[in-house]
Amino acid sequence: MRIALDAMGGDFAPEAIVKGAVIAAQEVDPDTTILLIGKEDVVKGLLQEYGYTGNSITVINASQVIEMGEHPTKALTQKPDSSIAVGYGLLKMQKADAFCSAGNTGAMLVGAMFSVKAVEGILRPSIAGFVPKLSGGFGVILDVGANADCKPEVLEQFGELGSIYAKYMLDIENPKVGLMNLGEEEGKGTMLTQAAYQRLKANPSINFIGNIEGRDLFNDKADVIVCDGYTGNIILKLAESLYDILNDKGIHDPFFDKFNYEAEGGSPILGINGNALIAHGVSSPRAVCNMVLQAQKMASSKISERFQKKFSA
Known part of the structure; x- marks a missing residue:
């Protein structure tokens, strides 16, 4: 190799x-x-x-x-x-x-x-990021910066890309796919997320579990988190800043240590x-x-x- x-x-x-x-x-x-x-x-x-x-x-x-x-x-x-x-x-x-x-x-x-x-x-390749889970291991979030503006069909493909990556790279047999939104209910969100929800829901190749909120980022509700690159980049940079703040204050914890960008080293283009x-x-x-x-x-x-x-x- x-x-x-x-x-x-x-x-x-x-x-x-x-x-x-x-x-x-x-x-x-x-x-x-x-x-x-x-x-x-x-x-x-x-x-x-x-x-x-x-x-x-x-x-x-x-x-x-x-x-x-x-x-x-x-x-x-x-x-x-x-x-x-x-x-x-x-x-x-x-x-x-x-x-x-x-x-x-x-x-x-x-x-x-x-x-x-x-x-x-x-339609649009994606940059994927990694989300540490409180129960151990990582989930994957995409997109985190390549596509600030997306169409519903692009978000649907992110769910498919993320599912394949999670299965073969993170060893999650049937990864759960969640759509990042401002509420769990099916009708919540922007026109983009509402339309993307319907496409993800109808896609038989993914295990779509519905909308998730920001508080679900680190729990086991979803293994694959789908969002546009604008939202994903903000989430990624916020998570990284948490590690920097805790590190500066001398606070160390095995879970928060996973927020360190060094843990995975790089973000794949999928x-x-x-x-x-x-x-x-x-x-x-x-x-x-x-x-x-x-x-x-x-x-x-x-x-x-x-x-x-x-x-x-």
Whole structure:
């Protein structure tokens, strides 16, 4: 298995990314190779500085870097040899089984849409986030930022995407799907959520349990939480801020520790022809390592192929 990793993306790149790759090289399966993409002399110099002498990391040269503040589409067009463009090129040519980056989020999304492209039948690929459950484990929430405005049929597909992900990545056999709303009753919500409710309710391929409220986020009412990207991003950032506040006050608890972005390392883009993950720009080496491990599991679980089988049919 080959996991491509953007060495130049992120606020603390390339140092934090290369350190993360070195940690991940000790934790991935023996048959997994990490393809570290970036300026070859810089990356190799850091590997030498960190004392890496193994054979689980291969350096792939990319002479250009897309900076965090650059316009995504322009940057990808003007920088074809950037680490993000090269990473997606490897994924498209099936020379990598997954691609991970803590770089420019917009460029990662644009690259996904114009390089490996959406799975046939998918209206809008989604970024998924993870929700810790009080009873243990995680649920999945989507979308968390890729699609601020959605149509009812898009939210319905999020329920399908999330169900597949929850089953094969979170090991939940028959995941319960809930629609985030301002009340539990069927008639509650905006025109969007009311219409989406009816579509989700009529879909035989998902286990739809109805509307859920914000207070249900961390209980077992739903394993898959469906919402538009505007709502999901607010929920995600609020949850992350809770961890930061508690950490600053010296309050530590195993449940709230799961709110730390490092726990999963990255957010997968679901519904594209390949496995791609986006990490926080401030990702630490541990977060990078966990993103690589998640990418390895996505590839071995054949998540992308399962989406293709479901929606192409």
